[in-house]
Amino acid sequence: MQIAHSALTQKLSAFVVLSDTDLDTLARFHRRRRSFAAGHSLIHEGQNHKSAFILAEGWACSYKMLPDGERQIVGIQIAGDFLGLRSILFRTSDHSLEAVTRIEASEVLASDILDSFAQAPRLATAVLWAASRDEAMVVEHLVNLGRRSAEMRMAHFLLELRARLKLVGIGDASGFDCPLTQYHLADILGLSAVHVNRVLRHLREDGLVTFQKGRVMFHDIAALGTLAGFDPDYLDQDGPLLR
Amino acid sequence: MQIAHSALTQKLSAFVVLSDTDLDTLARFHRRRRSFAAGHSLIHEGQNHKSAFILAEGWACSYKMLPDGERQIVGIQIAGDFLGLRSILFRTSDHSLEAVTRIEASEVLASDILDSFAQAPRLATAVLWAASRDEAMVVEHLVNLGRRSAEMRMAHFLLELRARLKLVGIGDASGFDCPLTQYHLADILGLSAVHVNRVLRHLREDGLVTFQKGRVMFHDIAALGTLAGFDPDYLDQDGPLLR
Numbered sequence: 001m002q003i004a005h006s007a008l009t010q011k012l013s014a015f016v017v018l019s020d021t022d023l024d025t026l027a028r029f030h031r032r033r034r035s036f037a038a039g040h041s042l043i044h045e046g047q048n049h050k051s052a053f054i055l056a057e058g059w060a061c062s063y064k065m066l067p068d069g070e071r072q073i074v075g076i077q078i079a080g081d082f083l084g085l086r087s088i089l090f091r092t093s094d095h096s097l098e099a100v101t102r103i104e105a106s107e108v109l110a111s112d113i114l115d116s117f118a119q120a121p122r123l124a125t126a127v128l129w130a131a132s133r134d135e136a137m138v139v140e141h142l143v144n145l146g147r148r149s150a151e152m153r154m155a156h157f158l159l160e161l162r163a164r165l166k167l168v169g170i171g172d173a174s175g176f177d178c179p180l181t182q183y184h185l186a187d188i189l190g191l192s193a194v195h196v197n198r199v200l201r202h203l204r205e206d207g208l209v210t211f212q213k214g215r216v217m218f219h220d221i222a223a224l225g226t227l228a229g230f231d232p233d234y235l236d237q238d239g240p241l242l243r
Numbered sequence: 244m245q246i247a248h249s250a251l252t253q254k255l256s257a258f259v260v261l262s263d264t265d266l267d268t269l270a271r272f273h274r275r276r277r278s279f280a281a282g283h284s285l286i287h288e289g290q291n292h293k294s295a296f297i298l299a300e301g302w303a304c305s306y307k308m309l310p311d312g313e314r315q316i317v318g319i320q321i322a323g324d325f326l327g328l329r330s331i332l333f334r335t336s337d338h339s340l341e342a343v344t345r346i347e348a349s350e351v352l353a354s355d356i357l358d359s360f361a362q363a364p365r366l367a368t369a370v371l372w373a374a375s376r377d378e379a380m381v382v383e384h385l386v387n388l389g390r391r392s393a394e395m396r397m398a399h400f401l402l403e404l405r406a407r408l409k410l411v412g413i414g415d416a417s418g419f420d421c422p423l424t425q426y427h428l429a430d431i432l433g434l435s436a437v438h439v440n441r442v443l444r445h446l447r448e449d450g451l452v453t454f455q456k457g458r459v460m461f462h463d464i465a466a467l468g469t470l471a472g473f474d475p476d477y478l479d480q481d482g483p484l485l486r
Contacts, residue, residue, distance in 0.1 A: 015332075046476065064382070064386050066386070066390050066391070066472060067472045070390045071390075072385065072386045072389040072390045074382050074385060074386070085375070086375045086378065086379060089258075089368075089371065089372045089375050089479075090372075090375070090376075090379070090476075090477075090479040091476070091479055091481065091484060092476050092479075094379045094382065094383075094476060094477035094479075095382065114364070114368050117360060117364040117367045117368060118364035121357070121360040121361035121364075121367070124360045124364070124367050124371075125332075125357050125360060127371070128332065128367075128370070128371055128374065129332045129333075131371065131374060131375065131378070132328070132329045132332050132333070132374065133333075134378065135329065135374070135377065135378040135381060136329060136333070136337045138378060138381045138382055138385060139307070139317050139337065139338065139381055140337075141385055142315065142317060142381060142384055142385045142388060143307050143309070143315045143317070145385060145388040145389045145433070146315040146388045146432075146433035147309050147313045147314075147315045147433065148309070189389075190388070190389035190390065229309060229310045233289065233333075233334070233335050233337060234333075234337035236332075236333045236334055236335075236337075238334065241334060
């Protein structure tokens, strides 16, 4: 069954052992597969959305625009992530979301997700876990912006991405391909693009990590982790907790 | 039925019309009522917790400590909020939580919450909504730290608190009692205590808001909202969406 190998299934399996009922319900989430070009806007702040998406391939980013035209990227979404789960529960979406690369995603109706809670309560728990994990990442991002230096922010962000990609089978020990530009990094980390370049140069010169030509290459994971104060526990992805 | 008047019921009713089954299930969440002194630590980062709490009275704060001893407050919890919902889903808690004032809270076992999803799927949806709303607040907090000036951050934070307190029947049009110190505000907004005092003086001198002697008094909500770029839509609390 192909769905058993989807990135979402891989991710949720880090939390629960999924039963056949759970897998059948998840399969229904994947009926409406769609493709979107890089730059396509899937969710608009202030609009009402009746469906969310499950990202199967490619990268997306969620963000908020400020009245002065500045943008704060809230999070980066990769394969296996929900896009706009909050948008279907709320009257209007509190953020916007666009494709960073060409993406493949399954459209899920709000009613499909909510009905599934009655049919497959374990899956409801797994979805709540995934939403909680997303929140934990926003919390780490908040701590990054509030209390960490520019170098620590960048190191933390790259290590988090590495761990998230690994969970869904992307990248390897040495690094991963990364389509984000210096402008994305600036809007994620609350820095200017010039500052981003300086930070990446420092990390490279210190022999920790190189981000060049669309690839992140790690040279010293341990030292980078110490610099960032990175503790992957908040990602909670060390194999099923609910059996 | 007293539970019908609990702060959590009031809050969830902003999202769903609760059935008798939902109210019965919620009532079971409130069997273990406990009191904690101001400063008591309820949740410890890195520990495993089998129960969460529903705050009935008083104020709490969730935070993360950094290796250098700095603290970032992630959020403030008021009546009707879950304390440590993420802690019971995760292997280890990703944050700590302490009582700001003396608090009254109901202890809820993880199993109570998860079992309720099978018995009362609408309630599961309401709990997912509440968790999503908490995430939306962390997102706004993140935007505050990443892209807003110190004055905008403070204005946004005080207006958000006003709206949240109003939903559970605390405070009035003129303002609310607030037990937070300048040190809390500094750790919430990523500022120094000296900076917090300067920001509060500016807002007072501009005739927008006064925070003195444990009370926040609003003088010009509209102007404060414009300054903050505050749009309460992300709190999504304008009456039931699911009927």
